[in-house]
Amino acid sequence: MKARVHVTLKNGVLDPQGKAIGHSLNRLGFPEVGDVRQGKFIELELAETDKAKAKARLEDMCKKLLANTVIENYSIELVG
Amino acid sequence: MKSAILVFPGSNREGDVAQAIELVTGRRPQMVWHGDGDFEKVDLIVVPGGFSYGDYLRCGAMAAQSPVMAEVKKRAAQGVPVLGICNGFQIVTEAGLLPGTLMRNSHLKFVCADVHLKVETSQSLFTNRYQAGQVIKVPVAHAEGNYFADADTMKKLEDRGQIAFRYCAPDGTVDGRGNPNGSSSNIAGVFNETKTVLGLMPHPENAVEPMFGGTDGRGLFEGMVEALS
Numbered sequence: 001m002k003a004r005v006h007v008t009l010k011n012g013v014l015d016p017q018g019k020a021i022g023h024s025l026n027r028l029g030f031p032e033v034g035d036v037r038q039g040k041f042i043e044l045e046l047a048e049t050d051k052a053k054a055k056a057r058l059e060d061m062c063k064k065l066l067a068n069t070v071i072e073n074y075s076i077e078l079v080g
Numbered sequence: 081m082k083s084a085i086l087v088f089p090g091s092n093r094e095g096d097v098a099q100a101i102e103l104v105t106g107r108r109p110q111m112v113w114h115g116d117g118d119f120e121k122v123d124l125i126v127v128p129g130g131f132s133y134g135d136y137l138r139c140g141a142m143a144a145q146s147p148v149m150a151e152v153k154k155r156a157a158q159g160v161p162v163l164g165i166c167n168g169f170q171i172v173t174e175a176g177l178l179p180g181t182l183m184r185n186s187h188l189k190f191v192c193a194d195v196h197l198k199v200e201t202s203q204s205l206f207t208n209r210y211q212a213g214q215v216i217k218v219p220v221a222h223a224e225g226n227y228f229a230d231a232d233t234m235k236k237l238e239d240r241g242q243i244a245f246r247y248c249a250p251d252g253t254v255d256g257r258g259n260p261n262g263s264s265s266n267i268a269g270v271f272n273e274t275k276t277v278l279g280l281m282p283h284p285e286n287a288v289e290p291m292f293g294g295t296d297g298r299g300l301f302e303g304m305v306e307a308l309s
Contacts, residue, residue, distance in 0.1 A: 013228065014262075016188050040137075065145060068138055068174065070181045071228060 001046050003058055004077040007067045008039035042066060051078055081308045083109040083124040086152070086168075088143045093129035093285065097165065100285040101126070104301045105309075117147040123308040124161050125152055127168030129221075129283060139182060139224045140170030149175050161205060161308065162277045166222055169269070169279035178272055178279045179237065180229030182222075186262025190223040194293065195260050195282060197268050198248040201241055204275040209303035215252045216296035218287040220260055220268075225281040227263040227270070237270060244269035244278055 009015050015037050022036035044061075048054040058076045067074040083101055085094050094111065101109050109126070112119045133142035143149065149171070156162050156177050164172035170182045185191060194217050199210040210216065229237065237243055245268040248258040259266050261281070269280030284297025 013183075014186065016184060016186050016262075020188060065137070065141060068141070068181055070230070071183065 001048060001051070001054055002079045003044045003046055003054065004079060005042040005044065005058065005062060005066055006039060006075045006077075007042065007062075007072050008074075009037060010071055010073050013071045039072075054078060081105050081107070081124060081305050082120070082122045083107075083126060084112045084119055084122040085109045085126045085128055086112050086114060086148055087128075088114040088130070088132035088146065088171075090132045090134055091128050091130035091167070093166065093283065096283070097126055097128050097285040100288045100297070100301050103288055104298065104305050112148060114143065114146040114148045117151055119148075119151070122160070124163065124304060125155065127152070127162065127164040127171050129166030129168055132167055132171060135167075135224075138170075138174065140167060140172075140174040143167075143171045144174035144176075153177065156272075156277055159274070159276055161304070163206065163304075164277070164279040165283060165285065166220075166225075166281055169281055170224065172277060172279050177277050178270055179233045179242075180227055180267075180270065182224050182281070183226040183228050184224050185222070185226050185260075190221075191225070191260045192219070192221040193260060194219050195268075196248050196250050196252075196258055197245040197282060198252055198254060199245060200243045203241070204244065204271060204278070205307035206271075206275075206278045206300055206304060207244060208307060209299035213252065215248060215250065216287075216299070217250075217294055218282040218284050218297045219293070220282045222261070222281055225261040225263065227267040227281075229264065234264060237267075238265075240273060242271045242273065242275070243267055244271050245280055245282070 246266040287297030
């Protein structure tokens, strides 16, 4: 099964990279762009067929390595 | 004082810190490769600067999970002093030995410059050679040195005196002017609760010889020798 993990900065944590991206888009002729927050997208191939088990293992992976929960949130999506 | 310096793929200041320690102890530290789960008993463990594992995922994230760090965590829990410098600071926070984390500099640029630091306390094995309030000049070289912790953690750090160094102006004023990276409350270095673990972004090991721009970092190494020998 395939899993997709999104890692994003928590609300309230300053995101200077997101800000810089927003400014650049404004300058490139996209004045409709307001606040921009950037993050990471991680796709994993799992040797597991049970969705509940996979989800629990992914939670553990996020807490141990994929996200730094001091500043980041994560969300898990299972596909196929 | 017997010491060990951890070496990860991508470390690059291990030689500098080894030289600084040898200068004050006359003894060459042991270099320990990241894959080694066990190493000789020592009085001090140093996690040096660099770009361990190419800063993949997050600075220090990979190194924090290496076999050698599992052993370092065990020893730190037994009270063995640990000093994390620059990338080493990022590694020990990722490993959970210190609170908070180091984020991208607020201006998004790599900063390589001499900075001034206010020593917050002399009451630790790392800072006993300095006076509280003393201003020292040491270099920084990093892109992710922006210290961040949530409001509760920040309050605990302040209340328990866990802040070791703050960025400041040459006259000791702590404000935005002396802050090179956007760190919360100008934090340049923090202790754990027992003050046996210190992490800092600046490089005291690069301020130990007059011909390299100053000797203000030397006190940190001399203080450790005094406390640990």
